[in-house]
Amino acid sequence: MTGIKRIWGTLDPFFEGGPVLGRTVANVGFLDALLRADPFDEYHFFLPDRRALDPLRQHLERTAPGLLEGERVRLMLREALPGRLADTDYHCFHLSDCITSQPFLSRMRNQLSERIFPVTGPIHSLSYAGYPKAFLQHLWPGATRRDAIVCTSAAGRRAVEGFFRQLRAGFGLAAATHPGPRLERIPLAVDADAYAPAGEREDGPTRILVFGRISHHSKMDLVPLVRALHRLVQDGLDPHAVELVLAGWAEQETHVLDTLTHLAANAGIPMSVVLRPGEARKRELFQKADVFVSIADNPQETFGITLVEAGAFGLPVVASDYDGYRDIVAHGETGLLVPTMGPAETPDVDLTAPLNFDNHYHLSLAQATAVDIPALAEALGRLIRNPELRAAMGAAGRDRVRRLFHWPVVIGQYTALWDALWEEPVEAGPLRDLAHPLAPEYGRIFGHYPARTLDDPVKLTVGRTGEAFYRNRDFPNLYAGLKDAIDPEAVRRLAFFARNPVDSATLIRKVSDVAPHLNVTQIKNHILWALKQDILQTTE
Incomplete structure (x- = not known):
């Protein structure tokens, strides 16, 4: 490929408005880090309409003005895609999510592009009832070994493998004829240089921070956390030696926050709630905290970027031993993982989930997943009583983030993947007129x-x-x-x-x-x- 211009393409803006969720934070972080690293000659965005194009342009005018002015970033509408694929040699296309259009982009590439370039896309939440249909789209003969689903955690990769096993078994598809894309593991990341510990803290209560969605049906049930702190108080901990801070985005209904407020008050534990903090307030919350806690119990969680943010701020982490959390926290070194227990089979939810709203079945699944409250109380007690241990784990956590979850490191893994996918042999001829069975003719x-x-x-x-x-x-x-x-x-x-x-x-x-x-x-x-x-x- 010597002498061929390296062009990166996508169908997605990566930058989007709406609620601040882990997915949106990760996507814009990826985009900004990619353009800072600048490993390509050009970056082509094919967006569905002006409503997506104009906000992205405004974002890039702030973050990558030189690339825009030099026309190395090109913003186009989706209608231009077929013509561009026919006359442009792309190095790769990368989407912000593997769920929506990745297989159909591969089909268009097969038909129109002279070169079979890699098409990749990451996972985010995987537990929606409609996702088997989305993963079935990937299982067609036109998928090549140059196509890859990027799994952000080991647990997420096992879940995608589970979808593929179920679909192949249910539809009688052989792996040899319906291989699907490769599965590669690359984590999400943060800009560790943008986050830093505050330095020496003033004396006062041990401040325990929870940051993220405050939702019992889409993130985690926080009642076990308050119960665990109550246990410590019952066992002799001065309730004023701790302060619980809940920050993030709550559902419109208030009964969840009301429940947590009443439970904390009954236990005598000071608790404050900070809703929808901006970036400056978020930094202040992390820098004033002593311990970060996240006890996810919901299958919507796949990675856990707030744990990485906490590590970048030099905080020790107490987290449930669940999904991608165990990739992030080195137990006993950067934090403590608390055992969890859940069902091996879910026949009731399996039967009803496709007929219900997602918050219904996610709540059922989450309430059948238990975080070990005695173990949680023990982990919290160790860190509350031992500031030296907190400092050591926080320092180790920051070092781990810089080594494994820092955007320059992760962008390097992506560029290595896109280059490596070109080494996979592909016979283009049989792919050219291969229709996708889930694309209506x-x-x-x-x-x-x-x-x-x-x-x-x-x-x-x-x-x-x-x-x-x-x-x-x-x-x-x-x-x-x-x-x-x-x-x-x-x-x-x-x-x-x-x-x-x-x-x-x-x-x-x-x-x-x-x-x-x-x-x-x-x-x-x-x-x-x-x-x-x-x-x-x-x-x-």
Whole structure:
């Protein structure tokens, strides 16, 4: 590939508005880190509409103005994608989520791109009831070994493997004929340089920080944390020796916070709640904390980026021994993992989840997953009573984050993966016309809806609008969404060639000779659009 420009492409903005969730934080962190590292010659974004394009442009004007001004970052609408794939050599495409469009992008690449470049996308939450359909999209013969799902944790990788096993068994798919993409593990990360411990703290109570969604059905039930602290108080801990700080984003209903407030008050434990903190307030909360706690019990959690943030701030972590948390916390070194217990089988939820809202079945699953409260109390007690241990674990945690979960390190893993995927052998020929069974073939499915279809015997001639059009006396209406699909000059040629009646096959051949950038399907679409606009008409 010597001499070939290295171009990175995506269909996603990575930067998006809305609630601040782990996924959105991770995606914008990835984008900013990629552009800072700048391992490619160009970066092409193909976005669905202006509502996605304009906010991304504004973000890049703040974070990567040089790349924008030098036109090394190009922001395009999705309609331009087929043409770009046909005439541009891409090094790779990377999506912000493997769930939505990765297999269909691979199909378009197979058909249009001269080179079979890698297509990758990461996992985020995996536990939604509709996700088996999403993973079924990946199990088709057009997936290649140059395609990869990036799993952010070992637990997440095992879950994806579980989806694939279930789907292959249920639909009778052999791994040899329906291999799906490769599974690679690369974690999420933070910019460790942007976070730093506050230094020496003033004397006072041990401040225990929980940061994230305060939700019993989408993140973690915090009642076990208050119960564990109550145990310590019952065993002699001065309740004013600790302070519990809950920060983040709460559901609109208040009963969860009310429950936690009442339980803490009954135990005599000082507790404060900080809702929707901005970035400056978030830093202040982490820097004033002594211990970070996250006791996830919900399968929506796959990685746990707040634990990495806590490590970057030099905080020891007490976390449930659950999902990706065990990848982040080195037990006994950077924090303490608390045992959890959950069901091996879930026949009731399996039966009802596809019929219910996601918060219903996630709540059921979470309430059947127990964090060991005595062990949680013991872990908290060790750190509350031992400031030297807190300092040692916090320092080790920061070192671990810099080695494993720092964006420059992780971007290096991505660039190495994209380069390595090119080493996988691919035979392009059999992939070119391979349809995806989950992508509707609209012509074949709905071709009987109109009274007739465009075929070779159809005779065509110029319409009244067409006569005026090729003489520049009329201008047909071209909607914004068609500006990349309809070439006005090709339509003008259609009108010119149909001055005398002509069959559609001859007309297609004539246009193809003068507009080689259009394939037969595209020329047929131009003919049908011209009929719709009275530029052409049938003679029968």
